[in-house]
Amino acid sequence: MNIVILGCGRVGATLALQLEEAGNSITVIDSRNDAFVRLGNKFRGDKVLGNGVDEEVLRRAGIEKADAFAAVTNGDNRNIMASQIAKEIFNVKKVVCRIYDPLRETTFKELGLETISPTILISNLVADAIIGKQQTASTQQQGK
Amino acid sequence: MYIIIGGGGDVGYYLTQNLLRQGHEVLLLEKDNARFQNLSEELDQSVFKGDACEAITMEEAGARRADAVIAVTGEDEDNLVICQMAKKRFNVARTIARLNNPRHEQLFMKLGIDVTVSPTKSILSLIESELPGQRFVLLMTLKRAGLELLEMSVPPLSSVVGKQLNQINLPRRSNIALIIRGDEPIAPDGEVRVEANDEIYALVNREGEEELRRTFGTA
Numbered sequence: 404m405n406i407v408i409l410g411c412g413r414v415g416a417t418l419a420l421q422l423e424e425a426g427n428s429i430t431v432i433d434s435r436n437d438a439f440v441r442l443g444n445k446f447r448g449d450k451v452l453g454n455g456v457d458e459e460v461l462r463r464a465g466i467e468k469a470d471a472f473a474a475v476t477n478g479d480n481r482n483i484m485a486s487q488i489a490k491e492i493f494n495v496k497k498v499v500c501r502i503y504d505p506l507r508e509t510t511f512k513e514l515g516l517e518t519i520s521p522t523i524l525i526s527n528l529v530a531d532a533i534i535g536k537q538q539t540a541s542t543q544q545q546g547k
Numbered sequence: 548m549y550i551i552i553g554g555g556g557d558v559g560y561y562l563t564q565n566l567l568r569q570g571h572e573v574l575l576l577e578k579d580n581a582r583f584q585n586l587s588e589e590l591d592q593s594v595f596k597g598d599a600c601e602a603i604t605m606e607e608a609g610a611r612r613a614d615a616v617i618a619v620t621g622e623d624e625d626n627l628v629i630c631q632m633a634k635k636r637f638n639v640a641r642t643i644a645r646l647n648n649p650r651h652e653q654l655f656m657k658l659g660i661d662v663t664v665s666p667t668k669s670i671l672s673l674i675e676s677e678l679p680g681q682r683f684v685l686l687m688t689l690k691r692a693g694l695e696l697l698e699m700s701v702p703p704l705s706s707v708v709g710k711q712l713n714q715i716n717l718p719r720r721s722n723i724a725l726i727i728r729g730d731e732p733i734a735p736d737g738e739v740r741v742e743a744n745d746e747i748y749a750l751v752n753r754e755g756e757e758e759l760r761r762t763f764g765t766a
Contacts, residue, residue: 456624458650479601483631484624484654491657505757507628535637 407432407469407495409455409485410476414501416441423448430464433476455485458492469473471497479504486516551576551639553599553629555586558645562619563593574608584741599629602636610637619645629650631662644731662690683760686748695751696724697759703743705764713737715762718755724748 408415413434419442423429429448432446432455433439433460439450453460455476466472472489474482479502486500502508508520548571552559555577563575567590575590577583578598586594597604599618610616616633618626623646632640644655646665654708655663669687676684682700689696701708707715712723712735723735733739741747751759 434729456651457648478624480622480624480628484627487658488625488654492654496558504601507600507632510602512634514631 404428404470405465405468405490405501406430406473407461407466408470409433409472409474409482410440411438411450412475413441414475415473415475415486418475418546419448420446428465432460439516455481456488461488461493466495467496467517469493470497471495473499473501475501479507483507485512490516531547548572548573548614549609549612551599551605551608551610551616551633553616553618553626554645555579555582555594555615558619560586560590562617563590567593574606576608594624600625600632602632605632605637610639613637613639615639615643618643621649623647625636627655627660629660630655631658634659656700666764677746683726690741690752693752695719695753697749697751697756699747699759699763701741701743701745701747705741705743707741708743709761710741711737712739712741715741717762718751718758721749721751721755721759724750 406427407430408419409432411431419429419431423446430451431439431442431448432451432453434454436452436503451460451464453463455461466489472486472495474485475481482502483498486498489495490498498517500516502511502518502520503522505520505522508518512518537546550566550571550573552563552573552575555575559575563573566573571745573584573593575594576599577586577594578596582592583596596606597607599605610633616630616639618629620626626644633639633662634642641661642662643662644660644699646652646655646663647667649665649668652663652665672686674682675681676686676698682702684698686696686698725748726733726735726739727744749759749761
């Protein structure tokens, strides 16, 4: 698959390497040059320096041929806007968006965006770790 | 009306003042503490400290009973999220967003933002109309009517020079609104004869624009 990733922070870089390892063709976008250092020497994909909500930058990153787009910058609003551009303007089939704020995540999930909230996930995992396995089933129910 | 404004920069501030003066109930949301302190000295209860993108802030601001939410921060992505949250989560009837990058207009409209205002675009139009030699300028678009307001300067060699308005074939759904000759405004009666260098203000839909250009010889 051709995949475009917006955001080369820890998650973006890890994701890029992981997906490339799995045999996909990756392009990473970040607004800061030094962010690409996180990709290391082994990364064979493309790096695009630019603003992820700018259509020209997305085009340069190959979004028109992309099978998937992931927005994992540290800004919820940037991720939300970029994901919607990918979905509504470029019709990318698979769009995944990281949103830290649980309330925003709920709203945009209802609007049809595929979203992942680290806040909720981590809270669930840590709660499980603290409360223990015997409570796991009911905790997970509540988390859902 | 009860209006919530997101973004306490200059635009937000002057907008708040103006709307208050017009008698509306307004709440300006500003997230930066220093700026908020500054604003509250002048605006008192009409400004609230908080991030308009946060649902909790909007809840506290009474977004549910707001008639309109206006997002005028300096970042298009923030303005987008403010308006989408307002509409989807709080059922606000009217959402208005400032667009810093005019190229985002299509996206905003697609996502259901009611009105977008691009200062860049407006200023560009105004500057264009001041430039010498520009014979044809799009001044503004009336979105709901699907019409454009055009300013045309009639070239001396145009075939319409000397013709009466009622002798000129105008495209359908178009209309001459006003003629300025020298400094004089002239009402567009059918018998008015077009002269070289007349400034003609016309309303036309997008399809008719090309035809209008050709007719008035400004193509």
